[in-house]
Amino acid sequence: MVLWCPDWPVTASGADPHTPVAVLAGNQVLACSESARAQGVRRGLRRREAQGRCPELTVVEHDPARDARAFEPIVAAVEAMAPGVEVLRPGVCAWQARGPASFHGSEAAAAEAIIEQVAAGTGAEALVGIADGVFAAQLAARSGRIIPPGRSAEFLEPADVGLIDRPVLVDLLRRLGLRTLGAFARLPAGDVLTRFGTDAALAHAQAGGQDERRLAIRVPPEDLTVSETFDEPLARVDIAAFAAKALAARLHETLSARGLAATRLGVAARMSGGEELYRVWRHDGLLTADAIADRARWQLDGWLSRRGPSTQEDETGGVTHLSLVPDGLLAQAALQPGLWGEAGEGRDRAHRAASRVQGLLGPEAVLTPVPGGGRDLAERVRWVPWGDERVPLASADQPWPGAIPGPYPAAVLPEPVPAQVLDAAGRPVTVSGRHELSAPPARVAGVPVAAWAGPWPVDARWWTVTEASRRVRFQVVLADGRALLLVLSGGGWRVEARYE
């Protein structure tokens, strides 16, 4: 029994399915809504072509994670009526028909009941198909048909050979003149295996309606969370850490008894003041008992010492309830350390230390710079918290006219500091709308100016009212050898950076 939600990527994207919508993956249409299809948009079209056929088309980027997330409630709804649901891909799930069919009296009644349940629970439109194998049932679901037992081969016979999702094999079969699943299925199985290999033999069996692949059953996740309630609130870090260590050992035991390993760890604590705290820790490799204990301890250390040593006893109190929530579970055998990214001893050590400091000061306290584009010094290198993806906001490769050239200042002030810039007569220096200087600057904050250059105007985003900023920049070398980058905007001079 297979449940199929038509145009799932479109539904998951949250766009109104009654308007023309297309989901694009890599500039090609992956899925489109019914009304877009009516106007000639097809799967595989390029963005421009699709927009040409349907000018009012809404275009959404494909996000597999979003599809999977949105599909979860539907799986849960099905699970409420049928045990052992397997997700084939977001939008399609399968389960054994026998149980629900005997419960509802017939397969048709069971299908009807599940469609209703899904519609009532999630509001999603779905079709159900029943056939002997998962492959045939998927095809049956597209038309909402129920194929009687033993008739699947007959049902598959006229279908296009392209439905077996193997482009290379399909291309070959087409060139051999085999255009339907039936024609492919009539080839002797032994010849298919020797000529095309195991995968093709599997496809051959599917085309003959005989895939007896056992469903890999999705077991509803067990509650693996370990928790502990403390009668006496734990206010001291070392005592809390000791409790966390015991919990970590228990969690690790629970996980390894099931052959699982966690890649993420949630630490949740309830404080005696009633505050609920929760933070998730990510890890590249698998979390060992010690790693779990370390993270729990760092987190507790961060939470408890954040409040300040003097006030911790009376005001917020300590931890009354602590739980460790494993997440991102993997079968242990499938896990290989350093699966992605640069692995190495140096990186591991740095990562551990950075995580430790994040536990002390919060995840935003440890940063790593990412070069990007922009006219401001601050824009040209962006900070991202350690552990997040290093993606620049704007490309550094494009020309950024008006950006300051090298050599670059080694101290970029977080908040530009106001400074007084006076001319030789002691009057404040101003710049007119035509970038004319009232008089050469002679003193900056009381220090004589040895050399200066400017004004260099930066008119960024003049087309928007809110983001527009008109500024002029100056470079100034003072008599004591210091060099400054000054900026004048809104009539006020500020020191933006120092060349140290």
Added chain:
Amino acid sequence: MGTALPADRNNPVAPGDRRAALAEVLRSGALAGKVRTATGGTGGPAGWPVPGLPGLLPRGLQHGQVVTVTGSAEVLLRLAGGVSGAGGWCALVGQPALARAGRAAAAAGVALERWLLVPEPGTRWADAAAALVGAVDLVVIAPAGPVPAALAGRLAARARQHGTVLAVYGALWPGPDVVVEAGGCRWSGIRHGRGQLRSRRLDVTAAIRGGRPRHITLGADTSDPAAEARGGLRLVTS
């Protein structure tokens, strides 16, 4: 009792010959790279090269050293650039202004993907620094005030034990291994209302404990060649 004992029951070589053989082995260099000090870190014997400050530290930055830098953040970044350029990891605790100078760091040779920043550690800077010392290859700290001797000793011991270079910027530190001072900065390329900051000369002195101070003048043109070609800045609106 009065007679000499046989030279060695197990080894027929006389004591004097043995000493000579040992001296021979030590001289031959067969042990080079195989022996390291008991407290030595993970690195090799040569230390980190510092190509950004040519001739200043002839043996490079040694693992586990404490270096104080005053007078120029760029010199500090060049030290970090040497470690980073050789594949090491660097971290900066405090100094939000220096942390923001990512462009200057990249120009000094620091690989930004191996540059960890803790710009605002607040009162827990020592904890943050202690966590990073021993995990990365160079840690820059910039304490706001004088550092208590006990804390300084603890951090330095930890750095020595793990082979991490501890670079102290702009603060006094009891008993550093290397003192780097920069000064006498002279800018060129800028005049009254014309040109732009193009390059500078900087006098840098390094005093290694137990050695004579070395002095270099940094005068390399650090400006952006593309900007040179364009002839400086232009009036642009976009």
